[in-house]
Amino acid sequence: MTPDRKIKIIASVAWALFLGILELPLRLWRDVLAPLWSDPLRPVWGLDPPAPYKSQRQHDADVKEIIEHLKKARESGKEVVIGRKVGEGHSARSGRYKEKAFRVDMTKLDSVLELDVESRRAVCEPFVSFSALSSLTLPHNLLPLVVPEFRRITVGGAIQGLGIESTSYRNSTFDTTLVDTTLLTGRGDVIRSSEHPRLWRSVPGSNGTVALTLSTEVKLTPATEWVRLRYVKYASPLEFTRESNRKVEEYNRGEKEENWIGNDKLMDGVGFPWGTIGMFGGCVTKEDARRLHRSGMPIYRQGPASDLYYRHIEDIGKGGGHVTPEAFEEHLEKYGELLHEELIPTPVYLFRYDRGGFWGITALPKFFPSLASLLSNRIFHTVLTTLVSTATLYKIAMLVSDQTREGSAILQDLDIPPSGVKKLLRWNDDTLGIWPLWLCPVACSQDKRTFGLGRSEDIKSVEDMYAMNVGVYGAPSNGGYPLFDANIQLEKLVASLGGKKALYAFVYSDREVFWSWYDAREYEELREEYGGKNVFMGLWEKVSKPMG
Ligand SMILES: Cc1cc2nc3c(=O)[nH]c(=O)nc-3n(C[C@H](O)[C@H](O)[C@H](O)COP(=O)(O)OP(=O)(O)OC[C@H]3O[C@@H](n4cnc5c(N)ncnc54)[C@H](O)[C@@H]3O)c2cc1C
Incomplete structure (x- = not known):
């Protein structure tokens, strides 16, 4: 990376820190003081300001500019990439591939064109972040069917990168929940996905190499401002996978409801070496939240002094929490034991892993060994992640070379058919020993996809219904294992299991x-x-x- 580029990244990290400090009094009020002094159940509608609106006319003018830019790119004979700066997105890859390419700047497309509460649709430009979109829709008691968990992931990025989260076991990847998407082809034609279904099947997951996204109509579904979440302990990720099989089969047999309100609308898990915690739940009405809180159910918030969310899960896993005997009986899972139940403001739930990028922050000391004691300090993690989002942590990680980053840690999401999870876990134990692991079941979409999790018409078993997304993030605990070899082995293993790896990470195979x-x-x-x-x-x- 050029020194010039490095200085720009450092300046933008410093700017993000400065903004974080400015925002601190507001956060202190919203997350700590207001709940103490006023109604603890007063709603928090969003962690970031709502997305701005833009007129269709302005959008058309912006698109015209992009088409002109693309024309110039074609004339230059250079290959086209999106002109986002290094560290602006959520890729674990550096921007080296962009060095000789023509960068088409689309970042002006950052607004909402229409929100129709009645028909539950939002027409969005691709650079609207999920945090800004949900801040706009949640006050209307609506949310997209899938909301990826980092605040700054954008609608366009989630289409091209197959966004997932805890509703994905029902709703699949974000792109499958869209009504229609406007695309820009390499020839400069503006077309609609609904009129070009064959092309559309190859766009999600293609990382902007088939067509560019100009706007999209996002389906919205009922949600409320509170999530009730229960934490269930399983012996291992395998037991959690068995529970997922059961829940996915049950869902596929029953009425397919898309909304966020109810009991088993959300499901993900975190695997630790000592056991796995599955998190299940859904939105509840404010009245129910009040009743549950009065009967002793605690509220989880992320205030300025909060630890990373995965440590909250770890504490519950090791020390238990709040659970009434009735709830214990009522929610006895097939393979696990109910440990804790709590209420969470919905925006905090949506972006709960944004603090520290799951536990990705724990890899930073490996990137900057001379600052290791500071970067591994838990208080430092709390301060840094209070001030900046995961997107800024990626910028920090981009300050070191690809060799250093890739040689000291792994950031991979692997979609594995449920029967393959055991082999993947064994491989991790034998080679890297990376824990925790994120576990997020993702339903296969109902049509064949070139890069997504498409399935055939013929569903023979639960294997055809979903894949378990296993997130492997961090530095190996087995030490000394060459990560280049490990990456090649991992890619071979995933392919042999019939799985796919997320392409936000480098591909090592030829x-x-x-x-x-x-x-x-x-x-x-x-x-x-x-x-x-x-x-x-x-x-x-x-x-x-x-x-x-
Ligand atoms: C450690 C880690 C964990 C992750 N976990 C999750 C997860 O749990 N759930 C989840 O959903 N995602 C997860 N992601 C992946 C993330 O959602 C994808 O990388 C997503 O593509 C990022 O979107 P972005 O908005 O940051 O876009 P960027 O990173 O800027 O872009 C992503 C890709 O989309 C292309 N693109 C962006 N906008 C357009 C457009 N308008 N037209 C054409 N192409 C475009 C870019 O060229 C690029 O190839 C994770 C990533 C990492 C590194």
Whole structure:
């Protein structure tokens, strides 16, 4: 990275810290003082300001500019990438692939064009973040069907990167919940996904290499300002997977309700070496929240002095929590034991892992060994993650070289058919020993997808219904295992299990192996047909690890 680029990143981290400090009094009031002095159940509608509105006319003018920019890019003969700066998104890859490319700047597309509460739809530009979108829709008791858990993940990024979260065991990836999406082809044509279903099936997960997203109509569904969450202990991630199998099958057999309100609307888990905690729940009405709170159910908030969320889970796993005997009986899971129940303001629930990027922050000392004692200090984690979001942590991580980052930690999300989870866990134990692991079941979409989790019409068993997303984030505890070899082994293992890895991370396998994981012919044909070939950078070229 050029010194100039480094200085820009440091300046933008410093700016984020400054804004975080300015915001502190507001957060202190909202998250600590107001709940003490006034109604503890007063609603928190959002952690960030709501997305701004933009007129269709202004949007059309902005799109025209982007089309002109794309035309210039074609004339230059250079390959096109999105002109976001290094560390602005949530990729574990550096921006080296962008160095010789033509950057098309689309960041003006950051507003909402329409919110129709009646028909439960929001038309969004791609650079609207989920935090800004949910701050806009939640006061209307509505949320998208899938809300990825980092505050600054954008709608466009979640389409092109297959966004998931705890509603995904029912609602699949974010892109499958959209009504219609406007795309810009390599030829400069503006088209709608509904009129080009074959093309659309190859867009999600393609990382902007098939077509660019200009706007999208997001389906919204009823939600409330409170989540009731229960924490259940399982012996291992395998037991949690068995529970997921049961719940996914049950859901697939029953009436498919899409809303956030109810008992088993949310499901994810965190695996620790000593056991796995599954989190289940859904939104409750304010009246129910009040009744439950009066009967002793605690409220979890993330105030300025809060620890990272995964440590909250760990404390519950080791020390138990609040659970009434009735709830214990009522919620006796098949494989696990109910440890704790709590209420969480919905925006805090949605972005609970944003603090520290799950536990990704614990890898920072490996990137900057000379600052290791400061960077591994829990108080420092609390202060830093109070002030800045996960997006800024990525910027900090981008200050070191790819070699240092990739040589000291792993950040991978792996979608594995449920029967393959055991082998993946064994491999992790034998090689890296990375814990905790994030576990998030994701339903397969109902049509074939080039990069997503599509399935055939023929559902024979739970294996065809969903994949377990296993998030492996952090530095190996087994020490000394060469991570280059581990990455190659991991990619082979995931492919042999019939799984997929998330492409926000580097791909280590060569081009031929990479394309054996996907329908390369379909991808190339569509790039040819819609003018993406020789205009947008190819997918392998974008995600493969640069050597040296
Ligand atoms: C450790 C880690 C954990 C993660 N966990 C989760 C998770 O639990 N759930 C989840 O949903 N995601 C998760 N992600 C992945 C994240 O959602 C994806 O990387 C997502 O694509 C990031 O979106 P972004 O808005 O930050 O966009 P960026 O990172 O800027 O972009 C992502 C890709 O989309 C392309 N793109 C962006 N906008 C457009 C557009 N308008 N048109 C065409 N292409 C575009 C970019 O070129 C890029 O290839 C995780 C990532 C990491 C590193």
